[in-house]
Amino acid sequence: MPDATGLELVAAEVRDKFGDETVVGTHYYREAATLEVKPESARDVVGYLMEDAKEPYDFLASLHGCDYFPDEPRLSVHYQLLARERADRLCVKVRMGVDEAEVPTITDIFPGASFDERETYDMFGIVFTGHPDLRRILMPEDYVGYPLRRDFPMGGEPVIFTFNEGQMPRWYE
Amino acid sequence: MEVIRQPLNGEGGGEDLRIRQVRARQLLRGELEGEDLERYVEERVLMTTLEQAQNWARANAVWPLGFGLACCAIEMITTLAGPRTDLSRFGAEVTRSSPRQADMLILSGRVSIKMAPIIRRLYDQMLEPKWVISMGACASTAGMFNNYALVQGADKFLPVDVYVPGCPPRPEALAYGVIKLQNKIKGQPDLGWRERYQSYGTEEQSA
Numbered sequence: 001m002p003d004a005t006g007l008e009l010v011a012a013e014v015r016d017k018f019g020d021e022t023v024v025g026t027h028y029y030r031e032a033a034t035l036e037v038k039p040e041s042a043r044d045v046v047g048y049l050m051e052d053a054k055e056p057y058d059f060l061a062s063l064h065g066c067d068y069f070p071d072e073p074r075l076s077v078h079y080q081l082l083a084r085e086r087a088d089r090l091c092v093k094v095r096m097g098v099d100e101a102e103v104p105t106i107t108d109i110f111p112g113a114s115f116d117e118r119e120t121y122d123m124f125g126i127v128f129t130g131h132p133d134l135r136r137i138l139m140p141e142d143y144v145g146y147p148l149r150r151d152f153p154m155g156g157e158p159v160i161f162t163f164n165e166g167q168m169p170r171w172y173e
Numbered sequence: 174m175e176v177i178r179q180p181l182n183g184e185g186g187g188e189d190l191r192i193r194q195v196r197a198r199q200l201l202r203g204e205l206e207g208e209d210l211e212r213y214v215e216e217r218v219l220m221t222t223l224e225q226a227q228n229w230a231r232a233n234a235v236w237p238l239g240f241g242l243a244c245c246a247i248e249m250i251t252t253l254a255g256p257r258t259d260l261s262r263f264g265a266e267v268t269r270s271s272p273r274q275a276d277m278l279i280l281s282g283r284v285s286i287k288m289a290p291i292i293r294r295l296y297d298q299m300l301e302p303k304w305v306i307s308m309g310a311c312a313s314t315a316g317m318f319n320n321y322a323l324v325q326g327a328d329k330f331l332p333v334d335v336y337v338p339g340c341p342p343r344p345e346a347l348a349y350g351v352i353k354l355q356n357k358i359k360g361q362p363d364l365g366w367r368e369r370y371q372s373y374g375t376e377e378q379s380a
Binding site for chain 2: 138153
């Protein structure tokens with residue numbers, strides 16, 4: 001992990017390269033460094049950190065989405081980068097609202113990100129523009145809705161527990 | 174139909190193995206005559222109906238489909254092929270890779286909505302007669318996965334004969350389920366708690 005100072009150095013490097021408004025913020029929490037950037041520049045920043053940065057991160061360990069409901073903007077995509085030689089990790093995060101849930105694809109940099117992006121699209125409805133084959137990957141093709149969004153109903157069948165049996169009067173009939 | 178094996182060592186009414194061997198040899202050579210011959214044939218001919226014989230044969234050769242769904246599948250493999258609960262004792266160890274050759278479908282694990290049509294198709298491809306064992310909590314009721322992804326109980330889309338509870342069930346439990354299924358095939362379903370407790374007439378009535 002870069003420490004808090006190292007994270008600021010990475011952020012300064014990205015600012016120098018792409019302009020001040022690209023970096024939305026830096027978060028250093030429990031020894032995990034997160035660099036938050038604007039959604040439209042996610043691909044450029046990840047590509048830069050992978051190849052051209054002073055201390056490059058050569059491996060995409062994970063790509064996933066998250067729903068921060070009720071915080072706004074709600075949706076986010078996390079790119080967990082790993083520098084294998086230095087054993088150094090950095091999280092690049094973008095956040096966007098439900099209505100403008102679009103982020104450029106990074107499959108041209110990391111072809112292995114293809115399935116991760118499809119899964120993120122499947123579960124959160126985040127569109128990765130430029131992805132060669134953006135289809136659902138886990139849920140059935142004709143499934144409606146994005147099940148890991150916080151406002152998606154739980155599904156399944158109602159189960160009676162002691163805490164809610166009073167809400168269903170005479171359920172035993 | 175009950176098949177009783179006589180003990181070979183002469184205890185419990187059975188004849189000595191040596192005597193029986195000698196008699197079988199005599200029959201083959203045509204040396205057995207008269208009362209001895211009649212007794213020999215009487216001991217070895219079994220009178221039954223064709224249906225019963227058919228069910229007996231079916232029950233002792235339930236070939237499962239080699240099909241695993243989730244973590245219960247590991248337990249299923251152990252049960253089918255492992256040395257401890259060797260299901261070949263009950264004629265149910267020959268896992269077939271094609272549903273056309275299988276008699277029994279063991280639903281071993283959670284059934285996702287996406288997998289359900291595939292399982293239904295496998296079930297439809299199996300030849301009659303066919304049986305289904307729902308193994309574990311997930312296949313029976315979706316277990317703890319009360320969510321968007323899973324079918325809440327596999328019996329929503331195919332008929333299930335035996336439910337084996339557990340998460341996962343012990344190999345002994347699955348073997349017991351197979352024996353239950355065999356009894357069901359033989360026409361002796363031992364679902365008999367109502368008989369045991371003489372509880373007829375206590376069924377829940379829908380008003």
